[in-house]
Amino acid sequence: MTSFVAVFVLVVGKIPLVLTSSPPELKVYQVLDSGRREFIGITPTNRPYQPTGRMSLEFIKWDGTQTNHHDVTLWPGVTNIGTYFRPPRPPAYVNSIGLVMEWMPEDGDKGGFWVGKYEVTQPQYEAIMGANPSKHGKAPVVTNLPVDSVSLSNALEFCRQLTQRDATSLDQRSLAGWTYALPTTNQWSYFAENTLTNAVIRRGRPEPVHTLGTNDWGLAGVRGNLWEWCAEGVARGGAYDSAPGIYGYMLDFYYPLKLAPSQPFAFDVGFRCLLVPPKTAAQR
Numbered sequence: 001m002t003s004f005v006a007v008f009v010l011v012v013g014k015i016p017l018v019l020t021s022s023p024p025e026l027k028v029y030q031v032l033d034s035g036r037r038e039f040i041g042i043t044p045t046n047r048p049y050q051p052t053g054r055m056s057l058e059f060i061k062w063d064g065t066q067t068n069h070h071d072v073t074l075w076p077g078v079t080n081i082g083t084y085f086r087p088p089r090p091p092a093y094v095n096s097i098g099l100v101m102e103w104m105p106e107d108g109d110k111g112g113f114w115v116g117k118y119e120v121t122q123p124q125y126e127a128i129m130g131a132n133p134s135k136h137g138k139a140p141v142v143t144n145l146p147v148d149s150v151s152l153s154n155a156l157e158f159c160r161q162l163t164q165r166d167a168t169s170l171d172q173r174s175l176a177g178w179t180y181a182l183p184t185t186n187q188w189s190y191f192a193e194n195t196l197t198n199a200v201i202r203r204g205r206p207e208p209v210h211t212l213g214t215n216d217w218g219l220a221g222v223r224g225n226l227w228e229w230c231a232e233g234v235a236r237g238g239a240y241d242s243a244p245g246i247y248g249y250m251l252d253f254y255y256p257l258k259l260a261p262s263q264p265f266a267f268d269v270g271f272r273c274l275l276v277p278p279k280t281a282a283q284r
Contacts, residue, residue, distance in 0.1 A: 226270035
């Protein structure tokens with residue numbers, strides 16, 4: 001269940017502050033300029049508040065597990081201010097070839113999708129496609145290296161064949177009709193981090209996926225290591241051989257790597273799988 005806090009500021013003469021939430025029973029505090037926190041109440045609650053201007057509000061879930069802070073401005077009229085608490089995420093699961101899938105919730109009632117914790121590795125790719133195109137340290141020497149030198153068409157075919165292979169197990173998990181897919185650029189931007197803190201760059205080769213740091217979603221190697229194919233036919237994220245400098249623009253969060261039709265793959269491009277519901281798959 002998602003949690004959405006709606007704050008309504010209604011101005012009629014003296015300014016009453018009306019706070020409601022769904023679900024109810026969220027603690028609300030005002031954070032004063034001195035840093036002191038003044039308890040307002042538990043939603044739903046009313047409180048007269050005379051002056052217009054800036055106000056800092058803090059919302060805390062009843063069990064204390066999540067806190068959201070908002071700086072708001074009160075002015076004549078009606079102001080709607082909301083805060084969103086991410087619902088608890090289900091545990092990761094491992095599919096038939098060892099892909100570790102993490103749940104990626106989307107805001108509001110949009111549901112979500114599963115995404116690979118790691119880039120697809122060489123043994124995983126070979127288990128489906130029967131070959132390993134990689135130019136770097138072919139398995140089984142380093143079994144956790146990501147598969148590289150993959151074309152867009154082969155990445156899409158991998159997803160198609162993996163969907164067929166896992167059809168029965170997906171049905172048993174109440175995921176009938178779900179399909180493996182490449183992320184859209186919007187989905188990639190949603191789960192990728194807009195920072196290079198954990199990026200695997202300035203290297204001579206990609207690193208084993210299980211050795212990489214994770215972002216706030218628990219995903220490893222999203223920035224750097226290998227460029228990752230997106231459904232639109234561009235790759236995002238940078239690679240091990242990316243570096244600041246003359247080509248530093250390629251590390252920009254929104255930079256799309258485009259390969260020419262005559263160059264179906266590059267040695268620093270790989271991919272990570274999503275598992276998407278039927279509605280999302282039909283929109284592709």
